[in-house]
Amino acid sequence: MTRETLKAEGASLTIHLDGPVWDGVQAATIGDVAFRDPQAGAALLGDALARIRAAGRDRVLGPMAGDTWHSYRFVSESDGSKPFLLEPSNRPEEPAIFADAGFRPVAHYFSARMALTGEDPPPPPADARFRITAWDGAAPEDLFREVFALSCAAFAGNAFYTPIDEAAFLAMYRPVMPMMTPDLILLARRPDGSLAGYLFAIPNLVEGPKTKTVILKTYASLERGAGRHLIHACHKTARAMGFETVIHALIHDDNISAERSRREGADVFRRYALMGLPLDV
Template sequence: MTTETLKTDDGQLTIWFDGPVWDGHSKVATVGKCKFASAGAGTRLLQDAATLAHSEGATALIGPMEGDTWHAYRLISDRGERAAFLMEPSSADHDEAAFKAAGFEVVSSYFSASAPLSELPGPKPDDTEVFTVEAWDGTDPDKLFTQVYELSCAAFADNPFYKHIDLADFLAMYRPVVPLLKQDLILFARDRTGALVGFLFGIPNYAEGPAPKSVILKTYASSQKGAGHWLSYQFYVNAKALGFDTVIHALMHDDNLSAVRSGLNGADVFRRYALMGRNL
C-alpha cells in the first residue's frame, strides 16, 4: 500500500493512494491519521493532500480513512456528552470544519446508540432447524478470525467503500484484542453442514476500566435469513448473564437508524460520525 505523510509545525496527515472504489471514480485516494492544531491548519494540509493525490492520478479523495474501512475511518460530527468507548474513532472538534473548508462534504453518516439490557432482548425468535447458534469455544483465535474474515469479505463486498484485504492483514488487526475477548460474546450461526452463515463480535467496553458495565456489539454479518435476529438475541441473553447493564450498538450506518429505533426499547443515539469526500 503506497502512502505518504505530510507534516507541518501545526499538523500532519497520511495519504493512501490506492483507496476503495467510490462513486464511479477510476482512482480514489484516502487521507487519515489527521492531527490538526486548528481548523485552519487542517484545511491547509488537506488542500495540499488533494493537490498531491491529484498529481498521482486520483480523481477523488475521501477521509478520514486509513486506507480502507477495515482500518480506522470517520470523524466525530456530533460528540454528545458520553465518554469514548473501546475502539471508537477519535477526532478533534475542529476536524469537520477543516475538511469542509478544504472542499469536502459529507458522503456517508453513522451513529452509535445505547440501550439498557434490562429492556432487552425482547421476544425470543422462532425456533429453527436451518441453523444453530453457538458461542466461541475460546480456542484457536486464528481459526476464529479466519472464519470471521471469510464471511466478512462475502457479506460486506457490496458495501460502499469496500476494499478487499488479505487474511494476514486482517489477522494482524485482531490478534492484539484476543486477551480482551469473552467467549460468550463471540457467536456463530452454522447451517446443518456446519458451514458458517453468520457471526456476531461483541466485546466489553474496557474504556470504562477493568470491570465495565457496558458491552459493545461491534460487528455482525449473516448470509442466512433470520441468523442476525438469533445472534443478537443470544448476545443480549449472554451479556445480561455476564452482568452487563448496557449495550452499545457501535458505528452503525444511518440507513439502519429506523430499524434500531423500532427494534430497541429505550435506545439512545449518543454520537454521530461522518465520512468526508471531494472530487479532484
Template sequence: MTTEQIKTGDGQVTVWLDGPAWDDHAKTATIGKCKFNSAEAGTRLLDKAAALAKSHGATALIGPMEGDTWHSYRLISERGTVPPFLMEPGSADHDKAAFLDAGFNVIASYFSASAALSDLPGPKPQDTDIFSIETWDGTDPDGLFTQVHALSCEAFAKNPFYKPISLDDFLAMYRPVVSLLKQELILFARDSKGDLVGFLFGIPNYAEGPAPASVILKTYASLQKGAGHWLSYQFYVNAKAMGFETAIHALMHDDNLSAVRSGLNGADVFRRYSLMGRSL
C-alpha cells in the same frame, strides 16, 4: 498500501494512494491519521493532501479513512456527552469544519447508540431448523478470525467503500485484542451442514476500566435471513447474564439493517459520525 505523510508545524495527515472505489471515480485516495491544531490548519493540510493525491492520478479523496473501512475511519460530527468507547474512532471538534472548508462533503453518515440491558433482549425470535447459534469455545483464535475473515469478505462485498483485505492483514488487526475477548460475546450461526452463515463480535467496553458496565456489539454479518436477529438476541442474553448493564450498538450506517435493529430495541443515539469526500 502506498502511503505518503504530510507534516507541518500545524499538524499532519497521511494519504493512502490506493483507496476503495467511490461512485464512478476512476481512482480514489484516502486521508487519515489527521491531527490539526485548528480548522484553518486542517484546511491547509487537506488542500495539500488533495494536490498530492491528484498528482498521483487520484480523481477523488475520502476521509478520514486509514486506507479502507477495515481500519479506522469517520470523524465525529455530533459528540454528545457519553465518553469514548473501546475502538471508537476519534477526532477533534474542529475537524469537520476543516474538511468542509477544504471542499469536502458528507458522503456517508453513521451513529452509535446505547440501550439498557434491563430492557433487552425483547421477544425471542422464532425457532428455526435452518441454522443454529453457537458460542465460541475460546480456543484457536486464529481459526476463529480466519472464519470471520472469509464470511466478512463475502457479506460486506457489496457495501459502499468496500475493499478486500488479505487474511494476514486481517489477523494482524485482531491478534492484539485476543486477550480482551470473552467467548460468550462471540457467536456463530451455522447451517445444517456446519458451514458458517453468520457471526457476531462483541467485546466489553474496557475504556471504562477493568470491570466495565457496558458491552459493545461491534460487528455482525449474516448470509442467512434471520441469523442476525438470532445472533443479537443471544448476545443480549449472554451479556445480561454476565452482569453488563448497557449494550452499545457501535458505528452503524444510518441506512443499514443494524440501524433498524437498534431502533427496534429502543436504543438511544449518543454519537454521530461522518465520512467526507471530495472530487479532484
C-alpha cells in the same frame, strides 16, 4: 508511492492513493488525521489535495486510513459522553477544516445505547438452517480465518468496500484478541458446521475492568434472519453476565442493522460522517 505521510509543526495526515471506489472510480483517501494546530492542519490538507490531484486521482475520501477495514469517519454529533473502546475520535475542529476545503458528507453512521434491564424478550422463532453458540475460546486464528472468509462475502456489496488479504485481516485483529470474552463471541453455524454468521461484542474496558457496558461491535451473516438471532443471544448473554447497557456501535444509517437497533429501543448518542471531495484534475 501509493501511501505517504505528511507532517508539519502541529499537524499530520496520511495519503492513500489506492482507496475504495466512489462514483465508479478509484478514490484516494486521507487518514490518520491529527490537526493539533488548525491553521497548520488546513495548510497540510491543502498540500495533500495538491499531491492527490497531481497523482491523477479525482475523488478523495476522508478521514479514512486507506479502507473501511481500518479507522475512518469523523464524529459529527455527540452527547458529550466519553469515547467507547475502539470508537473513532477526532478534535472538534477537524471536520470543519475538511468542510472548508470543500469536503461534504457522503455517508452517515450512528452509535446507540440501550438499557439491558428487565426480562429477556421472547427469542425469535427457531430456524433449522443454523444454531447459535458461543465461541469456546479455542484456536482463535482458525476462528478468525472463518470470520475473514464470511466477512469478505457479507461486506462485498457495501459502499466503499475494498478487499484485503487474510494475512492483513489477521494482523489487524491479533491485538484485539486478548480483550475478547468468548461468551460474547457468538456464532451461527449450519448443520454441517460451516459458519453462517457471527457477532463480536466486547466490554467497554475504557470504563475499567468492572464496566457495566458491553459494545456490540460487529456482526455479519449469510443466512437471512441469523443477525436477529445473534443480537437476541448477545443481549441475553450480556444480561446474564451482569452488564446493564449495550452500545450498538458504528451503524450505517441505511443498514438493516439501523432498523433493528431502533426496534430494540436504543437511543442514538453519537453520529459520524465520512466525507468526500470530487477534484478537477
